[in-house]
Amino acid sequence: MDSFAPALLTDQYELTMVSAALRDGTADRHCVFEVFARRLPTGRRYGVVAGTGRLIELIRDFRFSPADVDFLRRAQVVDDNTAAWLAAYRFSGDIEGYAEGELFFPGSPILTVSGTFAECVVLETLILSVLNHDSAIAAAAARMVTAARGRPIIEMGSRRTHEDAAVAAARAAYLAGFASTSNLAAGARYGIPTTGTSAHAFTLLHDSEPAAFGSQVAALGKNTTLLVDTYDIAQGIRNAIATAGPGLRAVRIDSGDLSVLAQHSRELLDSLGAPDTKIVVSGDMDEYAIAALAAEPVDMYGAGTAVVTGSGAPTAGLVYKLVEVEGKPVVKRSENKATVGGRKTAVRRHKPTGTATEEIILSQRAPQHEANDRLLQRPFITAGEPAEMPTLADSREHLRQCLISIPWEGLKLSAGDPAIPVTIVPTT
Known part of the structure; x- marks a missing residue:
């Protein structure tokens, strides 16, 4: 099977939205998208962030080649205006998120992507395919390592x-x-x-x-x-x-x-x-x-x-949702799929002994730090420029330390609540 460039690892509806947004003038509105899981797979008490190192490299190389653009034009997927936009595409926004190897729980904003609507929305499929696959594998493997x-x-x-x-x-x-x-x-x-x-x-x-x-x-x-x-x-x-x-x-x-x-x-x-x-x-x-x-x-x-x-859980169940447009929170209110609007900031709270007790997530403001809090988000791409990423060995050690930090009940293989509670405080 032939390998495809990252840009064609894209669902057509992303380009449909880009075409329409370019036509109506909303493509350049500054937006914030977040990746999170509404729930953990049945029986799981934590998720593991994995694939971030691979993803940042793929976004760095995310380009629509002349052959890609020609295919999209011939297939009548895009019009001339959108084709020209795709030919010049370079992600110029910001991406931050949880470190690879970090644990996550329902609602954890594991990746935040900000920039124009068009440049962010076109990355949805790539981001979700990488993170959903790798995070599912890492979570299952981590449970096996614990059992071993x-x-x-x-x-x-x-x-x-x-x-x-x-x-x-x-x-x-x-x-x-x-x-x-x-x-x-x-x-x-x-x-x-x-x-x-x-x-x-x-x-x-x-x-x-x-x-x-x-x-x-x-x-x-x-x-x-x-x-x-x-x-x-x-x-x-x-x-x-x-x-x-x-x-x-x-x-x-x-x-x-x-x-x-x-x-x-x-x-x-x-x-x-x-x-x-x-x-x-x-x-x-x-x-x-x-x-x-x-x-x-x-x-x-x-x-x-x-x-x-x-x-038994081949996907981590992660979603990619728009939460902010030009500084204002936007909220999806669909039944069973509601979101909390606004860019989130997350910290992990710990006892003095190092045991994690809670994850605090606030919308559109930074949490007040307590003595043993740990900020969970870090920059990956700033103004289109990738940061130096941790090595795979560093991420492996990070996960090892994270698993040590959660209460022992959180390592059980039996079904139960997430290893630590998550408190999401919406904007007021």
């Missing part, structure tokens, strides 16, 4: 999603605390550690399991992981240790009752004189399956489908 209790998790979901989404998902999972990915493009693009074992096909290719193991060890050495459940797991482990010796790094189990198999495998490895050989489990791992194995002798998890699909 310090044991490493490998992201292995590339074969379960679109090829471009796989790279973004690997980045979001690593942000959330995963140890590595199997996706080489993510490793090359973002510096994420990569890892890989082998598939059952490799074992089936050879005349015997020992022959397959011997080939892998000959090529990669003992610091590799042998897949032992193609045939009989117990015999597979015996063959693995007989081939590689007790210095084998790990064995992987990809099927069966993993709780029972992990116990038996650990006992067998120990009896074979391989107490340091690790046990990796994979196969439909989500946060609940990982939590169920917490007491078992598992050393590492491999998670795929559940990660790249948001573990």
